[in-house]
Each structure stands twice: as structure tokens, then as C-alpha cells.
Amino acid sequence: MSYIERFLGGIAVSVELTLLSFAIAIVLGLLLAIMRVSPWPPFRWFASSYVELMRMMPLLALLLLFTFGLPKLGFIYSLFTSTVLVLGLYSAAWICEVVRAGINTVSIGQIEAARSIGMRxxxxxxxxVLPQAVQSVVGPLGNLFIIQIKASAIGAAIGVADITYTAQKINFDTALAVPTFLGAMGAYFLLTLPAGWFFRFLEQKMAVLR
Structure with a gap:
């Protein structure tokens, strides 16, 4: 297999890591944000505690826990699955705060009016709330998605064959560190650039709808 083919394979793995983990983060982050503004204290406490815990936890330490710690308790995942889960669970905390900030942009008057007509x-x-909040969170979510692309490189620490891991292996084979890692940086650039364009386009569309 040529070095270009190996790089393309690494790019595909990085894309899969990003999309799968971000999907998990979106769903969980949305649920956590709703829990944080819910009228039930236990839900608010759980969501707040989760966010604070993830903020204090180093991402690499969490990945090592999932990879080497949980199998001791009978939870066995592939290296790829462990990376997806860790990235998703970790990023959900940040998405929660972004969505919560969007929820807080909705005027209390609209919420009180909805309550007054008996809405649950x-x-x-x-x-x-959420149909309006989503208009203000597209930009921040785009930033988090780009961060997720770059954070997917954490998988290289445990042997997931993403862009960074592939670059390391090619460097070991060729000892051409500069062009190899410049190529890896270029690959990440080619992923983040269109992602930034896409979310800016969505943000502009949402601005028109406001």
C-alpha cells in the first residue's frame, strides 16, 4: 500500500471518529441542556455535575480509563469504539453549555406565556424554546465540530489508525518527519476548512430566519 493510500485511509478513520462522536455529543448534550433548565432539581444536579466532571477531566486520562480500565470490569470495546465514546461523552459537556446559552436567549415572557396557556x-x-435557540447555537456548534475533528487525533495515543497515527507510522518507515507531519497537518486543514464553510453557511441562513 502506498503512503498516499495509507493517508487516505487515515483520513477516512478521522472522519468516522468525528462524525460518530459528534452525533453522540449532540444527542447527549441536548438532553443535558434540557435537564439543566428543567424544573426538577435532581435533573439539574445531575446535568451540572456531569458538565463539571467532564470539564475537570483530561481527555487523554478519560480515554485511557475506557481503554485499559473498563475492560477490567468486563466492559470490552474496540480501540475505535472507545475513542468514539470518549470523544462523544467529553464533547457533550461543552455542547450542553452551548445549547443552554441558546435556551437562555429566549425571552422569559414567551416561556411564561406558554405556561399560562397550560403547556407542559x-x-x-x-x-x-428549542426552535428559537437553535438559531443562535449554529456558529458555536460549528466551532465545536472543528475542535472535534482535531481532537480525534487523541485516538493515535492508543493505536487508532487515524491521520496522526498513520503519519507516525510513515515517519517510522521513512524518517521523513517534516514532509510527513506537514502532510498530516494539511489533511486536517482539508477537513476543517469545508466544515467551517458549511457552518458559516448555516449560520447565515439562520440569521435570515430570525
Missing amino acids: FDQIMGEV
């Missing part, structure tokens, strides 16, 4: 909390969230 879940109805208020789904029909009043």
Missing part, C-alpha cells in the same frame, strides 16, 4: 415543560422546550 416538554411542550415548551420542543415547540417554543
Whole structure:
């Protein structure tokens, strides 16, 4: 297999890591954000504790825990799956805060009006708050997605064959560190650039709808 083919394989793995982990982070982050603004204290406490825990936890330490610690308890995952789960669980905390900030942009008057006509909390969230909040969180979510692309390189620490790991292996084979790692940096640039364009396009579309 040529070095270019190996790099392309690494790019594919990095894309898979990013998309799968970000999907997990979006779903979990949205649920956590709703819990943080819910009227039930146990939900608020759980979501707040989760966010604070993830903020204090080094990403690499969490990955090593999933990779080498949890199998001792009977939870056995592939290296790829461990990386996806860790990135998703970790990023969910930041997405939670972004979504919560978006929720807080909705005026309290609209929420009180919805309550006055008998709408439940879940109805208020789904029909009043979230449709408006999403318009203000597209930009920050785009930034987090780009960070997720770069954070996917953490998988190289445990042997996931992404861009960074592939570059390391090629460097071991060729001893051409400068062109090899410049190529890796270029690959990440080619992933993050269109992602930035896409989210800016979405943000502009959302601005028109406001």
C-alpha cells in the first residue's frame, strides 16, 4: 500500500471518529441542556455535575480509563469504539453549555406565556424554546465540530489508525518527519476548512430566519 493510500485511509478513520462522536455529543448534550433548565432539581444536579466532571477531566486520562480500565470490569470495546465514546461523552459537556446559552436567549415572557396557556415543560422546550435557540447555537456548534475533528487525533495515543497515527507510522518507515507531519497537518486543514464553510453557511441562513 502506498503512503498516499495509507493517508487516505487515515483520513477516512478521522472522519468516522468525528462524525460518530459528534452525533453522540449532540444527542447527549441536548438532553443535558434540557435537564439543566428543567424544573426538577435532581435533573439539574445531575446535568451540572456531569458538565463539571467532564470539564475537570483530561481527555487523554478519560480515554485511557475506557481503554485499559473498563475492560477490567468486563466492559470490552474496540480501540475505535472507545475513542468514539470518549470523544462523544467529553464533547457533550461543552455542547450542553452551548445549547443552554441558546435556551437562555429566549425571552422569559414567551416561556411564561406558554405556561399560562397550560403547556407542559416538554411542550415548551420542543415547540417554543428549542426552535428559537437553535438559531443562535449554529456558529458555536460549528466551532465545536472543528475542535472535534482535531481532537480525534487523541485516538493515535492508543493505536487508532487515524491521520496522526498513520503519519507516525510513515515517519517510522521513512524518517521523513517534516514532509510527513506537514502532510498530516494539511489533511486536517482539508477537513476543517469545508466544515467551517458549511457552518458559516448555516449560520447565515439562520440569521435570515430570525
